[in-house]
Amino acid sequence: MKKVVAPKRLAIAVASATASVFVMPVWADGTEETVEQNAIQVVGRAQSLYRIEASSMATRTETELEKIPQSVQVIPNELIEDQAARKITDLYQNIAGVNAFSYSGVTFRGFRQDEILYDGVKGDPFNGFAVPQLFNIDQVVVLKGPAGAMYGGADPGGLINYVTKKPEYEENRQVEVAIGNDSFFSTSLEMTGAANEQETQAYRLGIYNASEEPFRNNTDEDNTIVDLGYRFDFSDETNLVLQYTDIKQALGGARLRGVPVDDNGSFLTDINWNHNEAGDFQDLNAQVVQARLKHAFDDSLQLDLTTRYFQNEELQNYHEPRGLVDTNSDGIADFSHRQFRNQKRENEGISITANLVKELSVGDTEHVLLFGGDWYRHDYKANLRTAKQQSKDGPVPGLDLQNPVYGLTSAADYSLDTLTPTLQDTRSDRYGIYLQDQIALTEQWGLTLGARYDKFDDEDRIANSSFKDSDVTYRIGTTYNINDTFFPYALYGTGFKPQSASSQSANAGGPFEPETSDIIELGVRTHLLDNRLALNAATYRIRRRNILQADPAGDVNNDGTDDLVSIGEVESNGFELELTGDLTPNWVATASYAYNDARVKQSSEQTRNSVPDTDKFANAPQNTFGLWTRYGFPAIDSSIAMGVDYVDEQFSLSGQRVKPYSVYNLSWQTEYQDWLLQLNVKNLFDKEYASSGFLSRSGHFPGEPRRVYLSATYNF
Template sequence: MTLRTTIMMMQACGALVFSTVIFAEDATNEINGSNIELQTLQVQGRALSYYKEDEAALATRTSTPIDVTPQSVQVVTEALIEDQAARQITDLYRSISGMSQNNVSTVTLRGFSQDEVLYDGLKGDPFGDFSIPQLFTIEQIQVLKGPSGAIYGAGEPGGVINYVTKKPTYEEKNTLKVSAGNKDFLSGSIESSGPANEDASQRYRVGIYSDGQDSYRNNVEEENRIIDLGYAWDIDENNTLNVQYTDIHQYISGARLRGIPTDDDGNFLADTSWNNNEKSDYQELDAQVFQARLDHSINSWLESNVLVRYFDNTETQKYHEISKLIDSNSDKVEREFRDQVRSREGITLVGNLIAELGDHIVLVGSDYFHQKNDFLYDKTTKGVAELSLSNPVYGQDDTSAYDMVPQTNESTTTDQIGLYIQDQWKVTDQLDLLAGARIDRIEEKYDGYKIKTGITKANYKDTGYSTRLGATYRINDNWKPYTSFSTGFVPQGAEDQQKSADGSLFDPEESQQFEAGVRSYWFNNKLNVNLAAYHIVRENILQTDLNDESLLVAVGKVRSQGVELDILTDITPHWVANVSYAYNDTRVKESTKGIQYANGDRFANTPHHQLGMWTRYDFPSITSSIAFGADYVSEQINRQGQTVKPYTVYDLSWQTRYDDWKFQLNIKNLFDKEYAVSGFTQKIGSFVGERRRVYLSASYDF
């Protein structure tokens, strides 16, 4: 389906929804009486009241209006998360321009794979590498696009994702919620938050969530459980302490879930229910997180905050993996069995001083990040039964009888300390400047065994520098352009440093971005339009040495450029729309040879076009609403150049309130489309998009 066809279908569906709801509301008014005179009220629509966020601390570590932030920032609010019945981050890609799915648990952002995320501005992802973040504890998702090195240190150049967690509230709020759906989906949760004493100087939060469901994929069942606790204390008028603890458990049978092989044109070679995993295969995650923050007001112009986040998790995976497509005409694949355990433990410490000095807001801060990763990996190919693509027969083997061969037993310890300074200068009433710089010292220790290389020990130390300079200008209430230059870096791994031809250390990967955009407001602020254009270059990517394939050289270079358009509008006081469009072109500019990429090649899983839409119409007379969503992603390629077909999926939602009850029906993938969200390799195939899912929920506030 072409982009033009998709847009026409969206317009037609939007017109149909609009005409339907107008007819329904007129019919309701006729039932209530044909000659009723209604008082005219000026009502602000849901988009600007609930979907729009005016401030965010992600880009600057200070509470800053987005209009004076010279870099693209996008916020998905709690109201939009609830309206779309989003349970995990994959449900929200349509609402974030430039973001698409890379594999099961990571995303592509502005053309680059992004797998590291922040929680309340702190490193420490409890979900690790392969588990999809759940949203029960999340009230907002913030995305800073482009390199973020000047404020957060080492990171991918496409941007950084920040999950803002739910905190204890000053007002009492209690919610009980149950949900059910097809594929035996069932979930329940209870959340309670509010004052713990009479003057609300102490507050609490308790949240418990559990769900279970089957899948369209063979052998797959999933269970999630989350316990979330919070305590806030206004120690005095100058000090506030917030403490949080979260316990997470996830179990998925028939996993680690992979793709389905395709031909070069992107056609699946098996039914989309096919799975290379047995029912006894599984992926299990257990994680705990402790987080605390102390805010201190020193005087009228100086304040500080200190933050700490500790996490540990263990991810166990016992699963079958495709090892070989026997041949292009065969119906069978060869498999191997893998037994992997990943354990992570980390702590982040952050301290900031924020000074308001006339027209300047100066930030001086430091952070320290320590993480230890342990990885144990055994596998076997002997005695593992082949599997048919057209008629899979599971349970042919006894996995306990496999003769496992140790592959990897390694431990990697990373320490990073950063110092940063930033100045937000209000030059005039129209002009704001932002300048920031950061220095990072990174040390990595590697101690491990790999079957291919034997026992290896390696230490790596390096220093990274990052800068950002930007400006915003308020022409008038309608036009607010901005421009910025930002840099970032990613350190090379300690193990890779052993593969230098001359024994010297590889420099970190370096990236830089030029971005220009404009935020505009129309029709008495009922229409908000954000337009951004960017150019990113990433260098020093390690490549295979042409003279010795056992060695590496840092000559890789990738260029990404594109345009993003985000529209948020109250079409009427009761009809809102949220539209996100992105164009991206990411290509390899320098490479030693085309084992995976050659010069000029497109990057894998970087669609040229993405278009997401969410529109909702409210019926105040019956306290109900209907909403419609669409998500279009253009053609992609996998890592070996095979096509990943374009797709468009549609969602539908209905919501109504009765006293303290809210009932909601969500239908995702309305027309039950079979599609791939992204691709990997020829043998692993493409990752299958979710088929039609129906969710009905009831929540009670008390």
């Protein structure tokens, strides 16, 4: 039978299949794949390249996943393309144990988290309230649980790392156009290939723009990304990759809060309702420069050095909900007080990370030794002005929930220049050194030992205060290969996270001790039915201490700063199950289930938790489930896919119920010569639901109604 080669597609169809695809890290592939003539390219590729064989995220060395004693999940570029995901929120349903909290923040194994890494280092250009885009992202890698031994201060639920697209020598050029309801329109151009005849230099050029008018009143969105890269191969042993990214994100009618609900989680008005005026906005301008140098001294000794610099400026003018009122005494809130916030935030950060890896044999054991260090400096400035609501003798009017009348007021009516701003100016320095030994005790049995020393130095230049401290974290893990079918592992690790520099102010009750955490995790990875079925399971217990919460008493000392208090200890227990199977040569299915129970175990006298009258954490559903199945039609080079996402009951920060929901999705793909046509339908049955909750005054975040997208990608 004749063989054909299916070219790798670099297209990012700018639509959301939003199916619950959970990646089983089993197999990896290169840039091409050989398939039978009667096996269509779209389906054949999905069955192989969704599975990733190795990752450097957990150990900073390229390691087979079966030899990593910790849960790691990889979402590859092929899955991002097939789901047509365009922003990180489109991918949360793919990650077991993760669900939306607010903006780009998530609940990760029961804990709220915001921080992310790029190429394994700090420097998030979307730092703040912007939502990261995926145009220049090749993989999303998720390391679950505290990761202090490798990455220092971080959230205990885990780390999300974006692997950026790099220049490649294999030539790929493509242009894509996508349209959809809510006035969605996007275009993109991506080109990469050799820059000289000797193929010692390569380039990457990416340009992307997408605009839409989402379902909330007064909102519009425009994203533009220019992504450039250049690679120098000075020799077979040494290469340098330079990257530059320019990001512009303009969100009209933002910063966007939720829609008010009653205590049972039912919306009090239409989900289109928006507390903001048409002139409100949230604008982000960011630039990133990154350089990565790799050098191999010999086959057993390698060095890599990464420097990343970013800066961003975020401007926000928006009306903030400040309380609900029942104006007609019928027992149902129908009016929202509002204040107006004029805010400017500036972030600037630089990181330097160096790793030296040595492979050696000691007796009958094989070792991969890692010695590394990193430094990160983050400067933050803010200028914040707030105009009060009319109910507190301010100029800002409220807004009716049922019959909102927009356009009667704007920033020009609030005499902002006469308001005294709140200024913030902080500098945070992080220093770390770490050592790791990956030991092959036998062909089946592996041991991973790691330790890290961190020092942090925070300065509040407005309060003229500083806080310094240090900590040591470590990790002990083991893996075992049982007959190449079952790969159990066990882990104990610790982590810590310094409190933010602004939280250390004496006016807020500081300084506060850093958060600390630890994890016990047991898991097994499996290859079943001649590798047609992959089943991964993990159970864990995470303990987290010294979490800061707002003091219910507010500004205790009447010094203009709301006070903070520390919750003593929170414990998160959970179980995760991920399944992927090739049911037939043309039929693939994936499924995932996650259970989590996070509760306050020890508390301060002032407060037990931000969720009133309970020891549970906000936006932490106990059960989530996802299923995605896809069938190919070889005769017409097409495939159809359907999926369902289920999220259990949650509670908001104010203790209001967030109802459980199920959302169904549909996708169709067709390839013809150099074209790829893709249709995606999100929320197929147009279900009304809330993805997460916040405060009662700001409401729940409504999920998107039905969205339909059509994209066409041409490779040339």
